[in-house]
Amino acid sequence: MFRNVAELVEIADNENILISDVMIKQEMEVTERSFNEVFEQMNKNLLVMEEAIEKGINEKVTSVSGLTGGDAVLLQKYIKSGKSLAGDFHLDAVSKAIATNEVNAAMGTICATPTAGSAGVVPGTLFALKHKVKPSRDQMVRYLFTSGAFGLVVANNASISGAAGGCQAEVGSATGMAAAAIVELMGGTPKQSAHAMAIALKNMLGLVCDPVAGLVEVPCVKRNAMGASNAIVAADMALAGIESRIPCDEVIDAMYKIGQSMSLDLRETAGGGLAATPTGRELEAKIFGASPIK
């Protein structure tokens, strides 16, 4: 069993297999199931992601609070106008990440990757790649195993909980996972996947969890948008041969320690950050009436 990213890369290199293969093999061993059973379960999760994205980019989804919804549709329209600065592929990923989190905020059905609040980044980038590079269904399912392998290391060695480690532990982890998976899908090496994850996560360090009114909406939806964007750039950098000076496992460890030193107000308690701004408090009072969250 791999305990960290270094071991994960080492197993893949020694056996000359992909990160997704390492993850699938380990999953088969740990849960004593066949390749087909494990693969099919992941394929089902992929279907849930696809349905959430389709709903979010085509319908004007609105959350119960009314704080979020409809931005994925706006961005898709903008892409069609041909005026995009960031590029169609890039914005497609961003809009699909938004779509997932808008559906999540509306209490729709999603697949946590690694959490619900950060569920947009991995599927958002994947379904934009589907449009651009036309991967096989097999490659798409593998994308999720690769993401999962890196996520498993973060969950066991640091945290994937906003209440424990801030947003860097949620959207930060998701961004690193997506960056690593993009690299594998585009034919990069396991080492390049690790560098992509390190580069992506480094740029999310210190990000606090400060949801307005305690809702998984503001700023969560837009943080997933930027996570998708960050993942793509980090993957491109790694594929270009750029390396992270700080090894991936040390970046993960730094993230963990930063999370531990974060004030409670900035760890999913709606006590600080954007939640405590005048507008944040006003929205909170409007949504919950006379007894706002402390």
Next chain:
Amino acid sequence: MKYRTVFDIIGPVMIGPSSSHTAGAARIGRVARTLLGKQPKWVEISYYGSFAKTYKGHGTDVATVGGLLDFDTFDQRIKHSLEIAKELGVSITIQEEDAVPDHPNTAKIRLGTNDKDALELVGISIGGGKIEIVELNGFLLRLSGNHPAILVVHNDRYGVIASVLNVLAKHEINIGHMEVSRKEKGKDALMVIEVDQNVDEHLLGEVSSLPYISKVTKIHD
């Protein structure tokens, strides 16, 4: 290693908006329901830490109650669980606690029926929908709810643990994780045995007929 499988990371499939505060809360509720073994008539939920501060925004309350009604994380009925509980005549009380818990996402649930059956458990939601039960009727424990488990309340004395394990060995049941906990030497003790396969009522009956055993319950996969 707290997280064992890739589906702890890519999953669960769930109703939004939060894996820890919605899906995890539903799972804690569902373990409580399973341990009670039937639909509760009354439930008292206390939230601590981040759960206390943000439960309304995350739908933690509807999710916990959904779990108590035996709904899974992806069950659409979760959204309407408070109304459903009311229709079924289940009384629900929710408290926000100020005490600072060891883990930021902590819920204490007391539940029971009209007769004497009641229990109290403390669950924590550790991220990505994963949970642990850390206290049951005052006993400290660590139960993931990911594997079938047998819980045995017994008298704290020599030979009791061996006699229970003998029954499991006879039925060729393998143990993945096990712990024992007691409040006081020689008084009530709790055995938590996580096993690799589901166990049937016959086996539970056999265990409960052993000397010094007062209660046997199970959690299924």
